[in-house]
Amino acid sequence: MVRLNKIYTRTGDGGTTGLVDGSRLPKHDARMEAIGAIDEVNSAIGLAICTLQGAPHAAALAHIQNDLFDLGADLATPGDDFAPGEMTLRIVSAQVEWLEAAIDTLNEDLQPLKSFILPGGSEAAARIHVARASARAAERRATALAAAQPVNPAALAYINRLSDYLFVLARAVNENGGGDVLWVPGANRVVPSPDADR
Numbered sequence: 001m002v003r004l005n006k007i008y009t010r011t012g013d014g015g016t017t018g019l020v021d022g023s024r025l026p027k028h029d030a031r032m033e034a035i036g037a038i039d040e041v042n043s044a045i046g047l048a049i050c051t052l053q054g055a056p057h058a059a060a061l062a063h064i065q066n067d068l069f070d071l072g073a074d075l076a077t078p079g080d081d082f083a084p085g086e087m088t089l090r091i092v093s094a095q096v097e098w099l100e101a102a103i104d105t106l107n108e109d110l111q112p113l114k115s116f117i118l119p120g121g122s123e124a125a126a127r128i129h130v131a132r133a134s135a136r137a138a139e140r141r142a143t144a145l146a147a148a149q150p151v152n153p154a155a156l157a158y159i160n161r162l163s164d165y166l167f168v169l170a171r172a173v174n175e176n177g178g179g180d181v182l183w184v185p186g187a188n189r190v191v192p193s194p195d196a197d198r
Contacts, residue, residue, distance in 0.1 A: 030145045035075050037138035041162070042068040044131035051124040057169060060102060064162065067095050071155055075142070080150035091155040099161040106168040111177035118181040121174035128173065132166035135159060 045061050045068070052058040073089040084090040119129030139159045145151055171177045 030141070030148060031075060031078070034138065034141040034145045035072050037134070037141040038068055038072045038075065038159070041131060041134040041138050041159075042072075044127070044134045048124065048127040048131050051127050052173070055124075055173070057173060060169075063098075064165075067091070067158065070095070071158060074152050074155045075145070078149065082150075082152040082154070090152055091158050093154055093157075096154055096157045096161055099158065099165050103161070103165050103168055106165075106172045109176050110168065110171050111180075113177070113180075114182070116183040117171070118183055119170075120181045121170075121179040125170040125174040125179065128166050128170040132163050132170065135163035135166055139163065 042065050045065055049058045049061050049065075052061070070089055071091055074091050077088055077090070081088075082090050084092060119133070120126050139156075142151060142156055142159055146156060171180060174180050
């Protein structure tokens with residue numbers, strides 16, 4: 001059980017922060033960059049939930065927010081033992097599988113894509129796209145960390161699936177794809193004539 005009695009501790013004033021195992025890292029360390037990026041995704045999802053105003057998808061996003069705290073705790077636990085334990089919180093394959101099932105369910109009713117889509121349509125869809133882009137950025141931070149240090153493979157899979165989920169969710173709230181804004185390649189390449197404004 002987490003218990004926060006005091007919000008400021010002054011322990012980070014020197015530019016370091018503590019991990020689950022008691023070790024300390026510079027706040028700009030690759031591990032902290034990855035954890036911070038996950039927090040940004042979670043915040044963007046929180047804003048999207050406010051826009052959905054209790055719609056059915058809001059509950060799924062709240063579920064994901066909780067998973068993202070698990071993911072942050074996972075990344076804050078260095079080492080190469082990725083089995084969850086009594087004192088070790090790790091992302092597990094069941095959490096990844098939940099996302100995959102959710103993606104499959106959403107995809108059943110979506111219109112097939114005939115073009116890439118622009119982030120937009122409804123406000124809710126646009127906010128979900130912001131969260132999706134944040135998830136992609138978080139994945140880049142996590143894979144950069146994994147290139148140098150051991151990272152739970154399930155954690156990497158989760159953040160990868162999350163951006164896929166947010167993509168199909170944005171389409172679902174955009175009238176099941178009917179409100180998608182399609183990319184038109186090269187649409188603005190025509191150079192106006194010098195006489196166009198006369």
